[in-house]
Amino acid sequence: MDSRYSRQLLFKKIGAAGQKRLGDATIAIIGCGALGSAIAETLVRAGVGTIHIADRDYVELSNIQRQQLFTERDAEEMLPKVVAAEKRLKSINSSVVLHTYLQNVDHLLIEYLAARVDVIMDATDNFETRLLINDAAYKHNIPWIYGGCVGSSGVIFPFRPKQTACFRCLLPVLPTVNETCDTVGIISPAVQITAATQCAEALKLLTGNDKAIRYKVHHFDCWNNTFLDIGISRLKKEKCETCGEHATFPSLDRDQQSQYAVLCGRDAVQVLPSPGRKVTLNDAEKLTKNLKAFMRRTPYFVEFQREQYRMLLFEDGRLLIHGIKDLNLGRRLYTEIFG
Numbered sequence: 001m002d003s004r005y006s007r008q009l010l011f012k013k014i015g016a017a018g019q020k021r022l023g024d025a026t027i028a029i030i031g032c033g034a035l036g037s038a039i040a041e042t043l044v045r046a047g048v049g050t051i052h053i054a055d056r057d058y059v060e061l062s063n064i065q066r067q068q069l070f071t072e073r074d075a076e077e078m079l080p081k082v083v084a085a086e087k088r089l090k091s092i093n094s095s096v097v098l099h100t101y102l103q104n105v106d107h108l109l110i111e112y113l114a115a116r117v118d119v120i121m122d123a124t125d126n127f128e129t130r131l132l133i134n135d136a137a138y139k140h141n142i143p144w145i146y147g148g149c150v151g152s153s154g155v156i157f158p159f160r161p162k163q164t165a166c167f168r169c170l171l172p173v174l175p176t177v178n179e180t181c182d183t184v185g186i187i188s189p190a191v192q193i194t195a196a197t198q199c200a201e202a203l204k205l206l207t208g209n210d211k212a213i214r215y216k217v218h219h220f221d222c223w224n225n226t227f228l229d230i231g232i233s234r235l236k237k238e239k240c241e242t243c244g245e246h247a248t249f250p251s252l253d254r255d256q257q258s259q260y261a262v263l264c265g266r267d268a269v270q271v272l273p274s275p276g277r278k279v280t281l282n283d284a285e286k287l288t289k290n291l292k293a294f295m296r297r298t299p300y301f302v303e304f305q306r307e308q309y310r311m312l313l314f315e316d317g318r319l320l321i322h323g324i325k326d327l328n329l330g331r332r333l334y335t336e337i338f339g
């Protein structure tokens with residue numbers, strides 16, 4: 001065994017057997033913002049063998065305060081987060097196999113991932129995607145580790161099919177549902193504690209230390225110096241659509257997928273193309289040239305200005321519109337430009 005993992009090997013609960021299990025493990029990290037950066041770096045350093053990372057966004061200067069994988073250069077180049085992350089993670093541990101997905105996480109991608117990973121790490125910023133993760137994880141019988149943080153607080157819970165209530169059961173009682181980092185901001189320690197706690201649970205899971213797992217909803221506030229462990233076994237709903245006996249996994253139904261999203265921390269709206277509609281970067285370049293305004297093309301997107309709005313069209317046909325929060329306006333602008 002090489003010296004890279006010597007301190008982790010000395011930790012008896014992991015040891016050589018646990019390290020081998022980590023090397024054989026495959027995980028998915030959904031989202032590569034603040035939590036995703038911290039989780040990816042920790043688990044890449046720990047020697048998890050294969051990691052899938054999905055994110056739809058690019059690096060901005062306002063990310064760097066808490067998104068530890070990214071640099072000023074990444075922001076200047078507007079690199080997609082998964083591209084910048086891959087570069088950095090490879091330089092930390094070149095033996096880890098990385099797969100990245102620059103796209104919106106939809107029912108197809110989440111099921112693809114759930115079918116081939118040992119655990120899904122939640123690093124998203126919205127409840128819609130978490131419901132998607134929850135349905136896919138319970139359908140494919142794999143654990144997923146919830147993490148959410150805002151301000152100086154965070155919430156962590158390892159969801160486990162056949163053992164714990166699911167996210168859908170807990171939804172009505174989870175704290176910090178109505179606050180986002182858009183409205184109350186966030187400090188980096190809250191991110192680090194949340195991600196570190198998620199990673200501790202992942203290490204227990206992946207090394208077979210099941211008895212050490214904390215099956216309580218853990219809530220902390222590192223400014224007000226409080227923490228809370230909430231037992232949730234009684235919250236499991238018999239007729240739950242995800243973890244009940246006759247589960248239907250409604251979030252995996254294509255028709256349930258929203259075509260729009262307001263992006264957390266962005267002051268931006270994302271519009272997806274209608275099913276079957278394909279807008280390519282070439283189309284976008286041609287169409288936006290006619291606008292006779294600012295336009296630039298990178299390998300990943302076409303950025304352009306229309307009226308007062310700055311927009312980016314990505315390779316998968318997604319349009320990111322900056323400076324608005326109104327979903328209907330987003331849809332109208334998309335149709336006006338791309339039909």
Ligand SMILES: [Zn+2]
Binds near residue numbers: 165242
């Ligand atoms: Zn449930």
